[in-house]
Amino acid sequence: xxxxxxxxxxxxxLIPSIASAQDAPAAPAKPDSNxxxxxxxxxxxxxxxxxxxVDRDTIVxxxxxxxxxxxxxxxxxxxxxxxxxxxxPIIRGMDATRVRMLEDGSSASDVSDIGPxxxxxxxxxxAQRIEVVRGAATLRYxxxxxxxxxxxxxxxxxxxxPTRDLSGELSGSYATNADTxxxxxxxxxxxxxxxxxxxxxxxxxxxxxxxxxxQENSFVRGWGGSLGGSVFFGPDKGSHIGxxxxxxxxxxxxxxxxxxxxxxxxxxxxxxSFELGDGLLKSLDVDASYGDYQHQxxxxxxxxxxxxxxxxxDSRAELLxxxxxxxxxxxxxxxxxxxxxxxxxxxxxxxSPATSQSEAAYLFTEVPIGSALHIQAxxxxxxxxxxxxxxxxxxxxxxxxxxxxxxxxxxxxTPAVKLGVTFSSTGRAPALTExxxxxxxxxxxxxxxxxxxxxxxxxxxxxxxxxxxxxxFRFEGSVYGTWFHNYIYGDLTGRTCDDDxxxxxxxxxxxxELNYGQQGxxxxxxxxxxxxxxxxxxxxxxxxxVLGDYTRAKLDDGNNVPRIPPYRIGGGLNWKSDRFDAxxxxxxxxxxxxxxxxxxxxxxxxxxxxxxxxxxxKSQPGIELxxxxxxxxxxxxxxxxxxxxxxxxxPGRTVRFVLRVATF
Numbered sequence: 001x002x003x004x005x006x007x008x009x010x011x012x013x014l015i016p017s018i019a020s021a022q023d024a025p026a027a028p029a030k031p032d033s034n035x036x037x038x039x040x041x042x043x044x045x046x047x048x049x050x051x052x053x054v055d056r057d058t059i060v061x062x063x064x065x066x067x068x069x070x071x072x073x074x075x076x077x078x079x080x081x082x083x084x085x086x087x088x089p090i091i092r093g094m095d096a097t098r099v100r101m102l103e104d105g106s107s108a109s110d111v112s113d114i115g116p117x118x119x120x121x122x123x124x125x126x127a128q129r130i131e132v133v134r135g136a137a138t139l140r141y142x143x144x145x146x147x148x149x150x151x152x153x154x155x156x157x158x159x160x161x162p163t164r165d166l167s168g169e170l171s172g173s174y175a176t177n178a179d180t181x182x183x184x185x186x187x188x189x190x191x192x193x194x195x196x197x198x199x200x201x202x203x204x205x206x207x208x209x210x211x212x213x214x215q216e217n218s219f220v221r222g223w224g225g226s227l228g229g230s231v232f233f234g235p236d237k238g239s240h241i242g243x244x245x246x247x248x249x250x251x252x253x254x255x256x257x258x259x260x261x262x263x264x265x266x267x268x269x270x271x272x273s274f275e276l277g278d279g280l281l282k283s284l285d286v287d288a289s290y291g292d293y294q295h296q297x298x299x300x301x302x303x304x305x306x307x308x309x310x311x312x313x314d315s316r317a318e319l320l321x322x323x324x325x326x327x328x329x330x331x332x333x334x335x336x337x338x339x340x341x342x343x344x345x346x347x348x349x350x351x352s353p354a355t356s357q358s359e360a361a362y363l364f365t366e367v368p369i370g371s372a373l374h375i376q377a378x379x380x381x382x383x384x385x386x387x388x389x390x391x392x393x394x395x396x397x398x399x400x401x402x403x404x405x406x407x408x409x410x411x412x413x414t415p416a417v418k419l420g421v422t423f424s425s426t427g428r429a430p431a432l433t434e435x436x437x438x439x440x441x442x443x444x445x446x447x448x449x450x451x452x453x454x455x456x457x458x459x460x461x462x463x464x465x466x467x468x469x470x471x472x473f474r475f476e477g478s479v480y481g482t483w484f485h486n487y488i489y490g491d492l493t494g495r496t497c498d499d500d501x502x503x504x505x506x507x508x509x510x511x512x513e514l515n516y517g518q519q520g521x522x523x524x525x526x527x528x529x530x531x532x533x534x535x536x537x538x539x540x541x542x543x544x545x546v547l548g549d550y551t552r553a554k555l556d557d558g559n560n561v562p563r564i565p566p567y568r569i570g571g572g573l574n575w576k577s578d579r580f581d582a583x584x585x586x587x588x589x590x591x592x593x594x595x596x597x598x599x600x601x602x603x604x605x606x607x608x609x610x611x612x613x614x615x616x617x618k619s620q621p622g623i624e625l626x627x628x629x630x631x632x633x634x635x636x637x638x639x640x641x642x643x644x645x646x647x648x649x650x651p652g653r654t655v656r657f658v659l660r661v662a663t664f
Contacts, residue, residue: 041137042318042331042364048376048408048420049135050465050476052077059124060171061611061628063182063656065203065220065252067101067150070124073585074132075527075549076478078565081639081650082444084205085220085252085261086119088112090641091134092480093523093551093564094147097431097488102141102151103246106269109291109312111341113144114351114433116643117443118308121248121265121293123224125171125184125201127152135422135463136406139362139380142335143402143428146459146482155188156244157271158195158230161237162188169622169662177654178208178219193232197244200225207253210649211636217253217260218648224248230271238275243268254443256647259305263295280322288315297345297442305442306345313338330365335382341432346499349439350448354388354432372412379405384429388436390452398435402427402456416470422463430454434488434516440499444643447497447511448490454518458485472533479526487521489561490514492598512598520556525549540577545585547571552594562596563641566604579618584610592640600646605635622662630654 041047052074059070068079068087079087080095091099096116101108103122112118124130131151138145168187174180186199202223207214228244246267253260269289276283293310318333335358342353360382367375384400406424413419437448463480496509503513527549534542548569553561570587591604613626630651631637637650 042140042320042333043329043366043376045329045366045374046410046418047135047137048410048422048465049133049137049463050420050467050478051134051137052132054130056128059127059130060173060184060660061613061626061656061658062124063173063175063180063628063658064124065205065222067120067122067124067127067130067152070127070130071132071150073547073587075529075547075568076134076525076551077132078641079639080116081642081648082116082644083119083220083252083254084208084218085222085250085263086112086117088116088120089132089150090565091132091148091150092482092525093553093561095641097144097434098147098428100138100141100145100149102149103267103289104153104155104157104269104271105151105287105316106289107291107312107314107337109267109289109310109314109339110265110293111295111308111310113431114308114341115441115443117254117261117441118295119250119252119261119263121224121250121263121267122152123201123203123222123248123250124152125182125203126154126156126186126199126224126226128155129153135461136376136378136408136424137364139378139404139406139424139426140333140364142337142358142360143380143382143384143404143426144431146426146428146457154199154226156197156199156226156228156246157242157269158188158197158228159240159242159271159273161193161195161232161240162190164188164663165190167663169660171658171660173656173658175205175654175656177651178205180205180656193237194229195232195240195242196229198225198227208651208654210652211634212649215255215649215651217258218255219260220250220252222248222250222252224250228269234275236275239273241272243270256644257443257445258300259297259442260300261295261297263293265291265293267291278322280324282320282322284320285318286316288313290314304345306343306348309340309342309344311340326367327365328368330363332363333361335360335362346442349499350441351433351437351439352389354386354436356387356432357385358429359383374410375407376410377405377407379403382427382429386429386432386435388432388452389438390436391438391449392452396436396452398430398452400429400456402429416468418465418467420463420465420467422461422465424459424461426459426461428457428459430457430488437516439501440497440511445511446490446514446643447499447501447503448514448516450516451518454488454516455486457488457518459483460485472536474531475528477526477528481522481524484521484523486518487555488516488518489521489555491517492562492596494598521553521561522556523551523553523561525551534573540575543574543576545572545574545583560594560596560599562599563643564592564594565641566590566592566602570607578621579615581613582611584608589637595640602638602640602645603636605637606633607635607637608632622660624658624660624662626656626658626660628656628658630656 182203184201230242362380408422437450497503550567572585574583
């Protein structure tokens with residue numbers, strides 16, 4: 001409760017301290033037909049860095065059991081691929097403690113950053129869309145987002161009053177591989193000034209097939225849902241206060257092992273927004289969430305090896321200001337977070353109970369220079385207090401003050417061409433495992449040792465972007481470089497250990513020894529997405545699509561950063577019309593021969609996917625039938641980013657049949 005009080009008191013203090021500064025209305029902003037309003041920017045305007053978005057149609061057709069699957073065709077995004085129920089997104093070669101997972105802007109409140117075998121308790125079937133935020137805008141969400149932010153938006157707390165009294169969607173699908181059944185439904189309703197939302201999903205998949213046979217213990221089962229609502233008020237019903245209760249339950253196997261995970265989470269999210277007028281004070285948003293998470297790692301007979309628990313509070317208050325001198329828009333905010341982690345059972349020696357507490361303040365602002373150039377700047381100061389017990393068995397407290405800042409420019413070269421450049425310097429406090437890991441972890445088969453003396457990691461990044469939207473031609477591309485000082489990573493030593501920490505050189509024991517350390521590192525790469533409409537008639541249009549990405553990462557000692565995704569390049573065609581859509585995408589993924597010390601290479605492969613969507617009833621366009629094929633080449637796919645890639649092959653040829661009924 002004291003965190004809620006601190007958040008509310010600080011939010012209230014923001015208003016009177018600034019309200020007297022200026023009461024005159026701000027000059028209206030010039031409309032920009034190319035502006036994309038995204039939740040990643042507190043200013044509601046386009047950023048110099050590119051925000052990738054996956055819509056509801058793509059999510060339903062992809063049909064994967066994790067967020068990484070839904071993002072599989074976004075340039076620069078890969079997945080850890082450890083298990084069907086536990087594949088976390090990787091952004092430009094960075095994952096875990098450098099990629100923040102959010103649900104409607106609030107923390108996922110899980111332990112997926114503690115180990116690659118731990119899933120994210122957000123099912124893609126519950127998402128309306130997914131945004132990937134990179135660059136300066138990540139400063140809004142904390143120091144654990146150097147690589148980027150994946151924000152799953154699901155409207156569980158409605159932020160707009162629906163236009164219809166009742167609307168909904170129901171979808172179901174069957175996939176030939178793994179005998180996969182899944183269904184999802186959602187309902188939105190309006191009663192006067194009250195908006196209500198409910199959703200639920202169910203998924204059941206057995207062990208999947210690969211070109212080399214059945215991948216044992218690869219099953220995944222899950223269900224969940226939510227109930228939420230918001231009340232709207234104010235002159236234009238632009239203000240709202242709402243909350244939602246969310247439950248998630250999942251069971252999934254760990255391939256190449258006999259253990260399986262039984263995961264559950266209950267979370268409460270509160271969201272509010274207050275329109276303050278047309279003067280200096282524009283709006284105040286206050287969001288908070290509390291998640292109670294646990295999972296049990298079980299044997300085939302159902303006995304429990306270890307129980308992991310995580311209780312986490314996350315909150316943010318953000319005030320949007322109008323024009324102040326040459327500053328056209330400014331957002332200032334505070335963020336408070338608290339996390340309690342514990343483990344009980346055999347793997348409890350891997351990480352003893354640990355606590356982290358953080359408070360932060362941040363600022364975003366925008367300066368237009370003429371009508372074509374916009375400068376955006378941001379800054380964040382954060383305090384992080386972490387407590388835990390490392391391998392020395394001496395209870396340890398560490399305090400960090402990461403400072404971060406960024407400046408970027410977006411230039412309208414022509415109405416159709418935009419160029420962006422961003423420089424950022426971001427500090428990150430070490431994570432719980434990096435400081436306090438102290439034993440064997442059965443899932444990834446590692447014996448890990450943290451270092452409680454680790455320093456703040458700093459990433460200095462430079463990124464250039466280009467956007468072209470000219471008639472039939474659209475292109476988005478980025479080139480980037482990140483120079484790390486005190487980069488923290490898990491260093492495989494080439495030794496193996498037993499559960500008691502007795503280690504030998506070579507493969508004589510079950511667990512790979514991994515020690516956390518830090519040194520300099522350099523990441524660089526590029527990514528692009530091109531679409532060209534070949535022709536368009538009254539019957540429909542045909543579009544060509546080409547995409548690709550490449551990431552390279554080296555440590556200062558000359559070795560490669562481990563588990564970096566290889567390059568990808570591919571393309572395809574898409575036909576869209578009122579009655580049916582069809583398309584295919586061929587993707588070549590290169591071999592990874594630039595692997596880390598004591599890591600292993602992976603071969604390249606080709607992946608062909610295709611889809612056909614039919615809307616059979618002209619009077620009911622919300623009824624769709626779809627057939628989706630994945631890995632139609634049936635190639636042997638090993639994920640270069642996975643800890644268990646030597647033992648695990650990704651799913652082979654899969655054909656999915658989807659029925660979707662929606663009202664609009």
